Amino acid sequence: MSGKRTLLTGAHFLNGDVACAEGAIAAGCRFFGGYPITPATEIAEHLSQRMPEFGGIYVQMEDEIASMAAVIGASYSGLKAMTATSGPGFSLMQENIGLAIMTETPCVVVDIMRGGPSTGQPTLPGQQDVMQAKWGSHGDYGIIALSPSSVQEMFNLTIEAFNLSETYRVPTLLMGDEIVAHMWEKVVIPPADKIRTVNRKKPNVSREEYKPFMPDDDLVPPMACFGEGYRFHATGLTHNERGYPQTSSSEVQSTLVRRLCEKISKNADKIIQVEEVMLDDADIAVVAYGIVARSALSAVRKARDVGIKAGLLRLITLWPFPEEQVARIAKQVKAIVMPEMNCGQLVREVERAAKEKPVAFLSKLGEDPHTPKEILEVIRRSC
Amino acid sequence: MVEQMMEHPFLKYLRSAMIPHIWCPGCGNGIVLNCFVHALDELQVDLDNLVVVSGIGCIGRTAGYTNTDSFHTTHGRSLAFASGVKLANPELEVVVVSGDGDLFAIGGNHFIHAARRNMGIKVICANNFNYGMTGGQQGPTTPLEALTTTSPYGNIEHPFNLVHLAAASGAIYVARWTTLHVRRLTQSIKKMLQKEGFCFIEVISPCPEIFGRYNKMRSGLEMMEWFKKASVVESFSDPAKAEITPDRLVVGEFVDIEKLSYEKLLHEKISQINEKAMEKVS
Numbered sequence: 001m002s003g004k005r006t007l008l009t010g011a012h013f014l015n016g017d018v019a020c021a022e023g024a025i026a027a028g029c030r031f032f033g034g035y036p037i038t039p040a041t042e043i044a045e046h047l048s049q050r051m052p053e054f055g056g057i058y059v060q061m062e063d064e065i066a067s068m069a070a071v072i073g074a075s076y077s078g079l080k081a082m083t084a085t086s087g088p089g090f091s092l093m094q095e096n097i098g099l100a101i102m103t104e105t106p107c108v109v110v111d112i113m114r115g116g117p118s119t120g121q122p123t124l125p126g127q128q129d130v131m132q133a134k135w136g137s138h139g140d141y142g143i144i145a146l147s148p149s150s151v152q153e154m155f156n157l158t159i160e161a162f163n164l165s166e167t168y169r170v171p172t173l174l175m176g177d178e179i180v181a182h183m184w185e186k187v188v189i190p191p192a193d194k195i196r197t198v199n200r201k202k203p204n205v206s207r208e209e210y211k212p213f214m215p216d217d218d219l220v221p222p223m224a225c226f227g228e229g230y231r232f233h234a235t236g237l238t239h240n241e242r243g244y245p246q247t248s249s250s251e252v253q254s255t256l257v258r259r260l261c262e263k264i265s266k267n268a269d270k271i272i273q274v275e276e277v278m279l280d281d282a283d284i285a286v287v288a289y290g291i292v293a294r295s296a297l298s299a300v301r302k303a304r305d306v307g308i309k310a311g312l313l314r315l316i317t318l319w320p321f322p323e324e325q326v327a328r329i330a331k332q333v334k335a336i337v338m339p340e341m342n343c344g345q346l347v348r349e350v351e352r353a354a355k356e357k358p359v360a361f362l363s364k365l366g367e368d369p370h371t372p373k374e375i376l377e378v379i380r381r382s383c
Numbered sequence: 384m385v386e387q388m389m390e391h392p393f394l395k396y397l398r399s400a401m402i403p404h405i406w407c408p409g410c411g412n413g414i415v416l417n418c419f420v421h422a423l424d425e426l427q428v429d430l431d432n433l434v435v436v437s438g439i440g441c442i443g444r445t446a447g448y449t450n451t452d453s454f455h456t457t458h459g460r461s462l463a464f465a466s467g468v469k470l471a472n473p474e475l476e477v478v479v480v481s482g483d484g485d486l487f488a489i490g491g492n493h494f495i496h497a498a499r500r501n502m503g504i505k506v507i508c509a510n511n512f513n514y515g516m517t518g519g520q521q522g523p524t525t526p527l528e529a530l531t532t533t534s535p536y537g538n539i540e541h542p543f544n545l546v547h548l549a550a551a552s553g554a555i556y557v558a559r560w561t562t563l564h565v566r567r568l569t570q571s572i573k574k575m576l577q578k579e580g581f582c583f584i585e586v587i588s589p590c591p592e593i594f595g596r597y598n599k600m601r602s603g604l605e606m607m608e609w610f611k612k613a614s615v616v617e618s619f620s621d622p623a624k625a626e627i628t629p630d631r632l633v634v635g636e637f638v639d640i641e642k643l644s645y646e647k648l649l650h651e652k653i654s655q656i657n658e659k660a661m662e663k664v665s
């Protein structure tokens with residue numbers, strides 16, 4: 001695109017996949033391993049061109065299982081690494097997303113959601129993978145998932161995803177959808193020195209003292225990489241702080257798995273981002289995320305035009321779920337309206353956080369997200 | 384005079400905290416590890432620069448036993464993981480030690496593609512003809528008619544010829560030995576460690592406790608006697624004809640060629656593009 005080893009600082013007209021790829025470059029990502037899949041392929045295509053300009057690696061693996069495994073390997077070799085896919089590939093990646101969780105590997109997985117299940121509708125949008133993002137791999141764990149609503153956010157949140165994954169040593173998921181990925185919008189890319197990037201913390205002890213899975217107070221262990229002389233071991237088996245397998249100790253299992261959950265849940269305040277619009281005096285709150293939040297905002301404005309005090313709670317972070325934020329808003333409004341492009345996934349979390357407050361769910365599947373009019377109709381009925 | 388404890392000269396290659404190992408009496412995995420460690424010692428390999436990667440299975444514990452940077456992946460994914468390691472830091476020596484089921488059943492796709500790309504990974508495969516860790520099920524190398532816990536009436540699946548598969552997939556070094564051939568195996572590992580590109584050594588390894596139990600070779604010694612009786616060294620013969628039968632077990636080196644490795648081609652390309660990209664900036 002530029003043929004230069006510089007960020008594309010300035011204002012551009014880009015699609016979401018390209019904005020995501022540029023965000024990865026800006027975040028310091030220097031390894032991309034992936035497999036072509038609609039509607040995420042343009043991320044791979046763009047990075048196959050841009051990565052070498054920055055001395056980074058683009059490799060097309062034989063499938064999504066291998067892509068995710070290679071990303072973990074590259075991260076352990078010290079590079080910021082990512083992959084990008086869509087539903088069918090996201091399913092295949094779950095195995096090694098689990099390995100990344102267990103081995104506390106910083107990495108970013110972009111899932112551009114399309115219609116499922118199975119091959120579904122490759123060129124149409126969906127929000128059907130948000131529960132898979134939380135529960136897709138077996139076992140208990142904490143994870144971070146972000147939801148961009150615009151092409152600008154495909155850029156910004158990709159950087160944020162890297163920063164969070166490096167901070168918490170956890171795979172961080174960017175849950176886009178076909179519309180934000182293929183839509184063209186203005187994107188402003190700041191100069192490199194104005195972009196905040198985070199690198200994983202390194203150990204400052206000797207080889208003998210280094211315990212690769214001994215956490216600091218923030219529950220995150222410092223990370224050595226291969227070739228740095230620490231000669232450490234990592235495994236997908238339950239392991240102690242040295243990284244050695246402990247397959248029959250209940251205590252080690254309990255300590256490790258609880259920490260993997262708690263390093264996210266106990267840091268949730270620092271991780272979670274939401275956007276609140278016109279909620280101060282609202283009677284009705286629309287809770288939405290991703291592309292659907294754009295329609296929801298329009299619906300809220302139309303409701304205000306006709307005298308209904310509506311507001312929008314836009315979830316930027318999906319996981320850890322913004323439970324407190326939803327609970328606080330639920331206390332103050334009469335009802336919640338939640339449109340989603342699935343048969344009812346994140347709405348379950350909203351209902352749980354809203355306690356007794358009624359939640360009107362509006363489901364949509366297929367080509368178009370909810371229209372503002374459709375959402376407005378439910379807002380009216382909920383008054 | 385105080386008697387001094389002699390330290391085993393190879394102790395530095397092992398993580399003593401992880402020993403004793405999990406392997407059964409008569410298992411060949413210890414011999415494989417021993418030959419590997421001998422090769423490292425004879426070549427004076429820099430242990431800080433070596434990454435040992437294993438998948439799941441009995442031999443998969445090797446990564447944990449070697450005193451280097453090491454990683455124990457999910458089942459079948461050792462080569463895909465190792466590809467990421469090698470590409471991200473081509474200076475590292477990356478060795479995958481895993482089993483026949485891990486590398487050729489669940490991981491078969493990764494094997495053929497890592498070999499096709501000529502990824503600079505050195506692979507040692509302990510082939511024990513069955514899934515030992517889960518109690519002895521039929522796998523991709525189980526001989527026809529062999530009895531296993533999931534082929535109780537005799538195996539009807541044709542087994543892979545691993546050296547043929549590796550050669551056809553593009554490996555630049557291919558050899559097969561048994562755990563009886565410790566010197567030749569060690570020499571092969573040394574040779575492989577000095578090459579650049581995808582290298583593969585199959586080691587036929589006894590599993591008397593499980594595979595042997597069902598197939599009239601109840602002790603490690605009986606299995607070794609089979610290796611001794613049936614092995615014929617036919618180096619650089621056609622790997623397609625390298626059979627493994629009760630009477631004939633063809634071993635030797637089958638491929639030893641030079642071909643630019645993936646990471647070399649990739650990093651050459653990157654530096655050309657990178658240079659141009661830098662010029663445009665300045």
